[in-house]
Amino acid sequence: MTSKIFVLKVAGGHEKNIAESIAERVKTKGLPIFSIIYASKMKGYLLIEAEKINVVADLSTGTKNVRSTVPGLMKVSDIQSIIKPMEVEMSFAEGQVVEVITGPFKGMKARIVRFDKDKKEATVSLLDTRYQLQVTIDGSYLKGS
Amino acid sequence: MTEERACRKCRTLTRDDVCPTCGSSDLSPNWSGMVIILDVQKSDVAKAMGVTKPGRYALNIL
Numbered sequence: 001m002t003s004k005i006f007v008l009k010v011a012g013g014h015e016k017n018i019a020e021s022i023a024e025r026v027k028t029k030g031l032p033i034f035s036i037i038y039a040s041k042m043k044g045y046l047l048i049e050a051e052k053i054n055v056v057a058d059l060s061t062g063t064k065n066v067r068s069t070v071p072g073l074m075k076v077s078d079i080q081s082i083i084k085p086m087e088v089e090m091s092f093a094e095g096q097v098v099e100v101i102t103g104p105f106k107g108m109k110a111r112i113v114r115f116d117k118d119k120k121e122a123t124v125s126l127l128d129t130r131y132q133l134q135v136t137i138d139g140s141y142l143k144g145s
Numbered sequence: 146m147t148e149e150r151a152c153r154k155c156r157t158l159t160r161d162d163v164c165p166t167c168g169s170s171d172l173s174p175n176w177s178g179m180v181i182i183l184d185v186q187k188s189d190v191a192k193a194m195g196v197t198k199p200g201r202y203a204l205n206i207l
Contacts, residue, residue, distance in 0.1 A: 002189065003187060003188065003189045003190075005190075016179060019179060019181055020181070023181045023183060026183050027183070032184075032187075033183055033184075034182075034183055034184040034187045034188035034189075034190070034191070035180055035181060035182045035183055035184070035188045035190045035191060036180070036181040036183070037178075037179075037180050037181075037190065037204075038178060038179045038180075038204075039178045039204060040177040040178045040204070040205070041178075049188055049189065049190050051187075076189040076190055076193055079190075080193065082178070082204065083180065083190055083193055083194055083204065084193055084194060118171075119153075119171070
C-alpha cells in the first residue's frame with residue numbers, strides 16, 4: 001500500500017513545534033505515521049504522510065493547536081517540488097565572463113577566477129571597477145553571459 | 146541553547162558542530178521548512194528525498 005499525504009490545519013506560526021509534538025506522540029504511541037512535513041510556504045498547515053486518514057483525524061482531535069483535517073489527500077508526487085527543490089546544475093568555467101544579477105554588485109560584469117562546486121561559491125574578478133577587485137559570492141548571484 | 150543548523154550535504158538538522166549523519170562540518174544556520182522522517186522503510190517522502198535514517202531534515206538551505 002502506498003502512503004498518502006494528508007493535510008492538517010494548525011495554528012499559524014507554531015507549525016514547527018506542533019510537528020515536533022506530533023512526532024513525539026507518534027513515537028510514544030507507535031502510530032502508523034511515516035513523516036511530517038512543514039513547508040515554510042504553507043503557513044498554518046502541516047503535511048502528514050500516512051496510509052489511512054483515521055490516524056491523521058485522531059491527531060486533529062487530541063493535539064494542542066491542531067485545528068482540523070483538510071478534506072482530500074495528495075500523493076507524494078504532488079509535493080515533489082516541496083520536498084526535493086529543483087537543483088539547478090551550476091557550473092562556471094575559469095575565465096568565463098558572467099553578470100552579477102543580485103547583491104551589492106548587481107549589474108556588474110565579472111570574470112570567474114575559481115568556482116567551488118560543493119559550496120556553489122564563485123570567486124570572481126569584477127570587470128566594471130577601476131582597480132582589480134576579487135570577491136567571493138554565491139553562485140546563484142551569477143548569470144552566464 | 147545552541148542554534149539548530151542544517152547540514153548542506155544531507156540536510157540533517159543538528160545542534161552539534163558536526164553532522165551526526167554524514168560527518169560533514171558544512172552546516173548552515175539559514176534554513177527553512179522541516180521534514181520529520183519517522184519510518185524510513187514505509188515513507189515515500191524519505192525515498193524521494195534520498196533519506197536513509199529517521200530524523201529531522203531541513204527542506205531549504207540557504
